[in-house]
Amino acid sequence: MRLEFLKEMPKAAIRVRLDLTTLLAALFFTWTVQLLLPVILTYLVYEKQQKLRLMMKMHGLKDGPYWLISYFYFLSLSSVYMILFVLFGSFIGLDIFRLNNYSIQFFFLFIYINLQIAFAILLASLFSSVKTASVISYIYVFGSSLLGEALLKLFVEDASFPRLWLVIMELVPGFSLFRGFYELAEYAASGNHKGKSGMQWGDLNDPANGMKDVLVLMSIEWILLLPVAFLLDHRPAWHPLFLFQILSTKHSSPRWRLDKSKQSFSTKIFADMIKDDVFLERKVVKRSLKEIDTRNMIICHNLKKVYRGKNGNPDKLAVKGLSLALSKGQCFGMLGPNGVGKTSFINMMIGLVRPTYGTAYIHGMDLRKDMTEIYENIGVCPQHDLLWGTLTGREHLMFYGRLKNLTGAALIKAVEESLKSVNLFQCGFGDKSVNKYSGGMKRRLSVAIALIGNPKVVYMDEPSTGLDTTSRNDLWNLIKRAKKECTIILTTHSMEEAEELCDRVGIFVSGNFQCLGTPIELKARYGGTRILTITTAVEHEEEVARLITELSPSATKIYGMSGTQKFELPKREVRLDGVFGAVAAARGLFPVQGWGVADTTLEDVFIRVAKDARAFDVLS
Incomplete structure (x- = not known):
């Protein structure tokens, strides 16, 4: 019989169901989960870049509690994120979540988020810029996902590809995550097609299933990355190039001995x-x-x-x-260029x-030995304000007060008193975020942080920088009250501040003190002169100079311009009444437009000592 055409026999209609899991595949889910990595990494690098971690350490927070608290904070954040991720996927009916065993999914994600946190801590030790860390982390997130889809997936589906090389590739956390989602997606698609459930615990023993390898590999990697991250975080002592540094130091030792021999002559002169x-x-x-x-x-x-x-x-x-x-009970001031x-x-x-x-x-x-205990007993006000912009002044003081072992009512009372002492209690400034503070308000908050908890020693680096006159005087009064119960070491470029606050002053030049003493002692020792300023017409300048030379043969002219002249008069040669007599005599000879006499200031002493020290360095 001749066959003219073909025709399909009638059959039951097939209901076509669109599975988003097939469309999204492992690529999308890998992206979604890995987006937490840049968040964690930038948070850690931000605290290092802004030196906030350093500030916490100087106020007594040890490395162990810092990393423990940070770790569990990120673990809690990641756990909530993963739970919502799985629940939302199940709610919209994605088979990869709905069909596979939930305990396997949560165990897989729990292991991965721990690995991701350890990996972020490891990376944070390598970066010092938030922008760089953010860019690199996003490149890693999208790059590892795309490579997983374009490269790793082909190798997994190729039965001839060596399994050892797959394991090596999955050492990259992003590839491990992709492989896990790939296996879950495959079992979900197979279960949907056959009308069965997806991956179960018994399926992990299937040689074709790579989920077991992924779980074991991620667990081992998580455990190993934590100590490695700790060592890198302390790399000044455990630097990877430490051996090469030792070798280079040995080779450079002749130069060091030569430098020391050269320095011995200068040291002798200095002594x-x-x-x-x-x-x-x-x-x-x-x-x-x-x-x-x-x-x-x-x-x-x-x-x-x-x-x-x-x-x-x-x-x-x-x-x-x-x-x-x-x-x-002493306040010591360090002055120096x-x-x-x-x-x-x-x-x-x-x-x-x-x-x-x-x-x-x-x-x-x-x-050298007890720095951990020392941190618990000191307060530090750095030169630049190290503050969290999103926290309020009160929250800053509450945090640092707890580091000083203040709790309960004592903590609340100390915070209230600190806010009042630096004028941040009025108008609710203490409850506003720090990024709304002016420069002066931030400076006052930094001083309050240094003094909270009654530390035994306080270091202040130019504490009154940027303050107006009223705020500066209030701050000085606060420091005067605080020094009764502690020792304060401060650096400043304000001679008025040094005279007002410091019981003793040291002028520091070229790596050592050039002089030490109270401001009055230093002015008496290095300022044995009076400064006479007199203004006349230009044609009378020579007559003024002649009168001053007759008054004091050792007088030195230190300034002269447009009739205004300044003379340095040794106190041992000229009494104050002699200066008045010379000015009266000048007035009898020619018009004197203005005049004044002053003792040496601390600023004059500072300039003189600094110049002498630099001249000595040039000679030596």
Whole structure:
């Protein structure tokens, strides 16, 4: 019989069901879960970039509690995210969530979020910029997902591809996540087609199922990444190139010996030129270490800091054998030009850098051995305000107050008093976020943070910078009250502030103190002159100079312009009544438009000492 055409026999209608799981596949779900990585990483890098973690450490927060709290915070955040992720997928009817065993899904996601947190902590130790960390993390998130879809998926479906290489590729957390979702999607599609459930615990023993390998691999990697992240976080002591640094140091030792020999001549000259007050301070330090109880004192004994030269540059001796003894109730001021070693000294005292030689004792605790205990007893007001922009002033003080072991009513009372003391209690400023504060308000909050909890020692780096006159005077009064119960070391460029607050002052130049004493002692010792200022017509300048020379042969003209002249008159030659007599005589000879006489200020002493020290450095 001749066949003219073909025709299908009638059959039951097939209901076509659109499965979003097939369309989205593992790629979309891998993206969704990995988007938590940039969030965690930028949070950790932000605290490091803004030096907030450093600020917390200086106020007593140890590394262990910091990482433990951070870890469980991120774990809680990730767990809520994963639960909502699975529930929402089940609610909209996605087979990958609806058909597969929920306990397998949650176990798989729980292992992965722990691995992801450990991976973020590892990456955070490698970045110091939030922008860089954010860009790199997003490249990783989308790159690993796309490579999983384009590369890993082909290898998984290729039965001839070696399984060992698959395991090696899945060491990348993003690939492990993709492989897990791929297996869940395959079992969900198979169960939907056959009308059965998806992946069950018994299916993990199937050789074709890679979920078991993924779970084991992620668990091992999670456990191993945590100690590696810890070591990288402390890489100043455990740097990967530590061995090469040792070898380079050995090879460079002849240069170091040569540098030391060159420095020996300068050291000898320096020892010969050392001021009596600095030499006396060293004797006090030595005697204190032997005879006096150091539990209520700060003693710096021969502190030195050498920064090793790089790329052929010589070593930099930033602090040259500094010795200092301070007792409770003193406010000590460090004065000095920029770049002379003040910051290096402060950084050694607060544990940011380790002394090359020498040590310091903070109320009986050794700087080299007991830094953890020292952090619990100090307060720090850094030069730049280290604050969280989203927190209020009250929340800052509550947080740092807890670090100082304040709780309950004592904490609330201390916070209220701190806000009032720095004028942040009025108008509800204490309950506003810090990003709404002015520069002066942030500065006052930083001072309040340094003083909360009654620390034994407080370090302040230019505390009144940016404050108006009224706020500055209020802050000075606060510091005066606080120093009765603690020892304060502050740096400042304001001579008025140093005279107002400091019981003792040290002028720090070229890595060491050039002089030590009270402001009155320093002015008497280095300012044995009076400054006479007189203004006349230009044609009478020579007559004025002649009268001053007759009054004091050792007088020095230090300024002269358009008839205005300044003369430095030694006190040993000229009494104050003699100056008045000379001005009266000048008035009898020619018109005097204005005149004035003043004693040497602390600023004059500072300028003179700094110039002498620099001149000595040039000669040596």
